[in-house]
Amino acid sequence: MMDVAARAGVSQATVSLVLNGSVGARLTDATKLRVREAANALGYKLVRRAKKKSPASDKLIGFVADEVATDPWTPLIFEGAREKALEYGVTMTMAVLRGEGDLKSQLIDQMSKQPHLGLIYATMLTRQVQPPQIFFETPSVLVNCYDKRRRLPSILPGELLGGRTATEHLIRAGRRRIALINGQHGIDASRDRLRGYRQALSSADIPYDPELVYPGNWEPSAGYEGTMQLMRQDNPPDGIFCANDMMALGCYDALKELGLRIPDDISVVGFDDREVAQFMRPPLTTLVLPHYEMGAVAAELLLDIAGGLSTGHDQIKVECPLVSRNSVAFGANEENAA
Missing domain, CATH: 3.40.50.2300 (Response regulator)
Incomplete structure (x- = not known):
């Protein structure tokens, strides 16, 4: 499974979910296809447990x-x-x-x-x-x-990779001045999503600007206040990564109040894929918290x-898939590249 994961560019947990056909797993069709193609190319056959041999059927x-x-x-x-x-x-x-x-x-x-x-x-x-x-x-x-x-x-959850994926999505859409409205300070999710954001900027040769990072608290009010503060800058952002969907709600309200259109004037990405994300106008691009x-x-x-299988004391990170909706605009060439 580790070989399949490396070839497909996904986590071992994702390989397990795809090959086991886990009902309810929110993975993109492209991810599932990559895993199956990698497994076929390597000749990997999933060993399925027989139900009657379960170690604790009773x-x-x-x-x-x-x-x-x-x-x-x-x-x-x-x-x-x-x-x-x-x-x-x-x-x-x-x-x-x-x-x-x-x-x-x-x-x-x-x-x-x-x-x-x-x-x-x-x-x-x-x-x-x-x-x-x-x-x-x-x-x-x-x-x-x-x-x-x-x-x-x-x-x-693969928070660091998720933060990087969100930021890279904005970069592929042509955004170069990308802000982050982060979650509560001292929380693991906030720390890792910030690290992923910084990694994506570094990989794209975009300098990290601490003035573009607003310390939020996961609530819509932080998204609103953070967006207002960020957009007052002399050189405001053209993309905003909100570290959760609730703050993205507040971000939307602020941008609407400022007369800015999403995604024409500015693109927005959230995180968590709460149910409300698909009903925002425009529907919010976000990442699944798996x-x-x-x-x-x-x-x-x-x-x-x-x-009886010895697994060690592993720390397994499950990736956070991107759900692309209409809050990020791509040009024809950019969309094909994404």
């Missing part, structure tokens, strides 16, 4: 989350993991545990009374965690979080571990 996977109500992300992780587990006759149970201080005792009380195949621990925000000892006493996988010492395998796919990869990895 057991459960325990899914532990720190939050499910604020955003749709954790439920998407659960759904991806649940669908993958069901393919092998394994069911899942969920516990929502707020705070990590008494996590171990709550886990024991709520989940240890049943014979679990293993545990998946998912967080709403991508962040570092200190897993309680119970996670080291049974097969466990972390999703959207990681142990700094990498004592457990973890599945994370929580469903992350859940599927986590369940598959957990099944591998429970089945």
Whole structure:
């Protein structure tokens, strides 16, 4: 799978999702085609597990989350993991545990009374965690979080590559003065999306200008205020990468108030692919935050571990596909190149 991923220019997790035909995986047709062509060229044949040989056909996977109500992300992780587990006759149970201080005792009380195949621990925000000892006493996988010492395998979104992809899309559209309205300072997603933005600029020989980076907070108000501040500059941006779709909503409002047209006067790219993105006017080009796919990869990895496969303590990054809509304008030549 690593060879197929390298040849197709995608992550190993994407290869797994494509070749397993995971239902609900939001990958472009072009990405799926590249993976299948690479697999065929290398003569790779997917080894499928027989359902009857599942290591825990009569057991459960325990899914532990720190939050499910604020955003749709954790439920998407659960759904991806649940669908993958069901393919092998394994069911899942969920516990929502707020705070990590008494996590171990709550886990024991709520989940240890049943014979679990293993545990998946998912967080709403991508962040570092200190897993309680119970996670080291049974097969466990972390999703959207990681142990700094990498004592457990973890599945994370490819935020850095996503930030680079968003910025490169604007560059291919002919934009050269590209601003970033970033998320909350100190958050992993903000840090990595900024790094990807800077990498894309560097690769295109576009100097990094700190005046074009506005520190936001993920809310529409930050998108509005950031856009107003950026457009007051003597040399305002011709493209804006908003680090999430909610800030892009505010960005749209500000540009409309300023009398600027999207994408004719300025192009905008978001991140997360929230449902609202497709209904914005014009529909917002954005990147998928692949929580469903992350859940599927986590369940598959957990099944591998429970089945005796040594996977190491890998940190797997699942790529964030670009969803191209009408908020970025391409000329004929630029569009063909993209």
